[in-house]
Amino acid sequence: MSPLENFRDKEFLDQITILNEISGSKDSEALPGLVDLLKDPVGDTSIDYMVVNALNAVLSSNEDKVIEGLKDPHEGFNILCIRVAGEYGLKGAVQSLVDLALAEEDLDRLMEILTSLARIGDEAAIPVFRQFLNHQDPFIQSSCIEALGKLGDHQSIEEFKKIIIESEADDRFEVCDITTWKAVDGLARNASEDTISFLVRTLHHKNPTVRRIITDALINVGSFSIPMLLEAFETGDTDTKILAANVLGFLRDKIGADGLVAAFDKGQADDANVRYAVYEALGRIGTMKGIICLVDGLSETDELILMAVIGGLEQHINPGMLSTLTKLISAADEQSFRLAKAVINSRAISIFDHLYENQGAGDILVDALAESRDPEIVEEFRDALAEIGGIRAEQDLDRLPVLTVSTRKALAADDSRSMCAMHRAILTDLGFEPFVAANGEEAYEFIEQGETFEVIITDMNMPIMDGMELVGKIRSTPGLEEVPIIMVTTESEASQQGLASKTGVSAFITKPFKPDDLKAKILEVTS
Structure with missing residues (x-):
């Protein structure tokens, strides 16, 4: 029954x-x-x-x-x-x-x-997915791209490439559509020298969201992509080199670090922005050759590049590096003060602890610390000095300023640790309380929590949520339609700034820049 x-x-x-x-x-x-x-x-x-x-x-x-x-x-x-x-x-x-x-x-x-059919994942369905691969409906098309990618259909590879190439057309590049995203994923799933070389060549896509998707795809592919990234680093333009160095840094592979050092030795990192990207990547990886290259970078004079060097060395402290840095800072010359300022602004507490043992180096470091206008940084180093203890440390503690948190607030978003440190230093010098974030998503969380800002600074290329997406979200948030937004970028194409302007960016500043340049830009948009 x-x-x-x-x-x-x-x-x-x-x-x-x-x-x-x-x-x-x-x-x-x-x-x-x-x-x-x-x-x-x-x-x-x-x-x-x-x-x-x-x-x-x-x-x-x-x-x-x-x-x-x-x-x-x-x-x-x-x-x-x-x-x-x-x-x-x-x-x-x-x-x-x-x-x-x-x-x-x-x-x-x-x-x-x-x-x-896609969920079943049977190769018998491949001809059907191919038939609808160029369907006019983007969701049907993207579903077929995804299925063919998962099924490893090599006959569709050239079609995936074509989709990505066409997405850079003048009338299409402003929007990252779902078909482009799935085409990138499809190529990455079928990782070969051909597909990964293509993704590396298109790493500097006109659309920043596509750039982020390609970057994430290459990182997911892993060490297999390193030879193609190093080749692009040697032959690509400045922007491609910067993005390739970033990916190599996130891969944290010794082969990638050795390749970057070799490229550095060949003079392929003469551009300041490229050197900055290489130093940051080497700091993430931490090989012996990379550390030696970072130590050589202590002779750099650009403030931001020095912060990238110090930030990298902070992660990989060794006696030889400490000895060199101690001698350089103890010299009490112009470069000594640049290095001391970089240690303080980078919040390199471990380096500070070791170098403070030498009175000459310690005095110059405390001089730089006493000039800081950042309450948070001063408090961190105050704790470090208190832990060191002793008469000299107590005397140096008395030299430190007593700072209060400003009522004016500013937000800065950048995936670079040293760039965030630079933004902190600039904003506190201008009397702002700085809020810093490693990507657009983290930055927008501050806004969702109810924080209000007089000015917002954002990088263009960031993981998770890039600067363009962040600006779009900010401009669509009631009450934030007019807040000044400065975009920091290495992008050289006029199309990129045009796209950012349409999204709602108020002003631009291009790397490399001096701190005073960004200060002037902030004062300009907040006047």
Whole structure:
């Protein structure tokens, strides 16, 4: 006897109990009754919903019935069978789904069928996905791209490349569409020298969101992408070198570090922005050759580059580096004060602790600390001096300023640790309380928490949420339509600044820049 006999005449609670029992047991004898209840609902939303769930459970272990249902004229039951086939990976349903897809004209139903085929993941469906690879509907197209990428269809590789190339067209590059995203993912999933070389060549895509997606894809591919990244570093333009160095830094692989050092020795990092990116990457990786290169970087005079060097060395302290740095700072010349300021602004507490043992170096470091206008930094080093202890440390503590937090607030977003430190120093010098974030998402969290800012500074290229996305979110937030936003970028193309201006950027400053340049820009937009 069917468990659903006289179901419509039963009490509500009894109906729920029966449907729950069927869902748990997956009793195939209940299938005809459930289909009847689906096609002719009882009219109670809760019961009708539970009927669908019970039918889903029973069909999951009745593949033949699912295949039959794919030909059922009742739309609701047909769609349910399509979804069940995909949800439970019923390979026996592939050919029927293929036939349905080839005959389907309704876009919504076609999407359901393709989604189900993609979830099953059978190579027999590859011809169907190829057929709809250039479909006019972007969601159908992206679904096919994703499926072909997962199935490793090498015949689709050139089409994926074409999609990415065409996405840089003048009338398309301003928006990162879902098809471009899936095409990048498809190439990365089929990692070969050809596909990864292509992604590296397009690393400096016109659209910043696509750049971030390609960067993330290369990082996910891992060490396999290193030779192609190093080749691009040697042959690419300045922006490509910067982005390639960034990826190599995030990969944290010794081979990548050795390649960057070799490129440095060949003179391929003469540009200040490229050197900055290389130093940051070497600091993340921390090989012996990389540390030696960072120590050589202590002769740099650019304030931001020095902060990248010090920030990298802070992560990899060793006696040789400390000895060199002690001699340089103890020399009490112009470079000594640059280095001391970089140690303080980079919040290199470990380096400070070691160098303070030498009175000459310690005095110059405390001089730089006494000039800081950042309450948070001064407090951190105050704690370090208190922990060191002794008469000299107590005397130096008395030299430190007592600072109060400003009522004026500014926000800065950059994935570079040293750049964030630079922003802190500049903003505190101008009398702002600085809020810093490593990406756009972290930056926007401050806004969601109710913080208000007189000025916002953002990098263009950042992970998770890039500067363009951040600006768009800020401008769509009530009350923030007019807050000044300065974008810091290395981008050379006029199209990039044009795109950023359309998004809502108030002003630009291009790396490399001096602190006074950014100070002037901040004063200009907040006047």
